[in-house]
Amino acid sequence: MQDETSKSTQFDIETIFRGSEDWGFHWEIIFRTVIMYIIILVALSVLGKRGVKQLSVFELVIIIGFGSAAGDPMFYKDVGLFNAIVVLGCIIVLYKITTYLVFKSRKIEELIEGKPICLVDNGKFAISNFNKEPLGYDEFFAEMRIKGVSHLGQVEKAIIEVSGEVSLYFYADKDVKFGLPILPELYAEKHKSILSKGTYSCGFCGFTDDTEATDKHICPICKKDEWVKSIDKKRIT
DSSP, X not given: OHHHHHHHTSOOHHHHHHTTSOTTHHHHHHHHHHHHHHHHHHHHHHHOTGGGTTSOHHHHXXXXXXXXXXXXXXXXXXXXXXXXXXXXXXXXXXXXXXXHHHXXXXXXXXXXXXXXXXXXXXXXXXXXXXXXXXOOHHHHHHXXXXXXXXXXXXXXXXXXXXXXXXXXXXXXXXXXXXXXXXXXXXXXXXXXXXXXXXXXXXXXXXXXXXXXXXXXXXXXXXOOOOEEEOBOOOOOO
């Protein structure tokens, strides 16, 4: 009885490396890793640039894959170290293959990493492009306010980069025009009725025009009918 207990508690190097599975299971590990690598890559691409802000898709794949592969054998006795080594090696090979394909093919690069998208063009939202990114107005407005923007008339172009960062290109002070205010208290003042003549911006696309007082005014660009009083304040730098 004592011999059996002693035998069961021995420091079994083979079991530590192999785990509870036979050696043939490692081919299945490679197959599983390839499938999960592809799934993670696709999921992160679908998530969009803002979801992986400050990290590339590749970096996140490596972090997730390495973290799982290295963590499991630390905690679970039946997960062998060799299993983790196989997974890590497989991820490195897949990473090398993916980066090679991205380097060789621009289409694959755009498919995996995406491409810069213009969100604001000449002081108005590029609505068709804006809909390509899972980015809400509140989040986008907050990003621009952090960079000192108070209305779209100050912005010539706003581009979301492949990293998820937003690049802003401003009009010179002399060229700043009336635009949709993005300050919370001003943007909240949206009305369907225009009570007095003035310059108003569409609350949806940012189209700005001089408008007479009217009970209902339809935006010629997006066909929406909510308007915000425009402002032409210069940027403070």
